[in-house]
Amino acid sequence: MRKERKEIVIREIKHWRKSKLLPEHYCDFLLTLYMEGEGAEETSFFKKFTLIPLIMVYAMFLLTVLIFYFTQFPLLLQIGIAIIFAVAIFMIAKQVEQHSLLLARLYQLMAAMIVYLLTMQIGFAIMGNHTLVLGFATLINGLLWTLIGWKWKTKLFFLSGVMAFILAIVIFIR
Structure with a gap:
């Protein structure tokens, strides 16, 4: 040619x-x-596509877990950090979605797990270490994930929401 x-x-x-x-x-x-x-x-x-977004997302997720369970930070500081990390992970997922839909969904799921941990942390701070808090947090996040899955047409979130509903029912029955 x-x-x-x-x-x-x-x-x-x-x-x-x-x-x-x-x-x-x-x-x-x-x-x-x-x-x-x-x-x-x-x-x-x-x-x-470099490994930088992958490392950042995992570091933010692990830092959130460490802050929630292994530090004595004030609750408002924990909430603020968790919200910032969840939003940052969602933004990274939006950027990565162009290159890898699977990684983007993984990042979105990790951000959703941060929101779930945040919901439980707030509930435990308000009501103490009670099983109802776990049930309501699971139910609320299950509803949110189901709606997100339905709106975005994402099977992963929809199925996670359905499984969270089932888990919430098991928690309430027990």
Whole structure:
């Protein structure tokens, strides 16, 4: 193929990727094919997606658990940190969603777990270490997850919400 025609095809494929006319992995394959391996590393998924978001999300989740269960921080400080971390994780999930839907869903689930821990922590602070707090926190978060799953058409959240409802029923019966 002549060099001019290759450059036109390569520009067109880059345009398709930018405007999302084709899935990104198809564009990567076509670019690698037409560029004959040259510049393939710049189109690679791993070049664009680093481990930094993954490490940040896991660190925020672990810090939240540590703050809730292994420190004596005031409740308002714990609530503030948990809210900031949950919002940050949701924002990271929104950015990662373009590259990996599975990782984005994992991050969203981790943020939802922070919200669940936060709900339990607030309930325990108000009512003490009572089983009803656990049941109501599970019920409220189950309702929230079911609604999110239904609105976003996400099976993971919908099923998590249904399982939380079942768990809440078991807690209340017991």
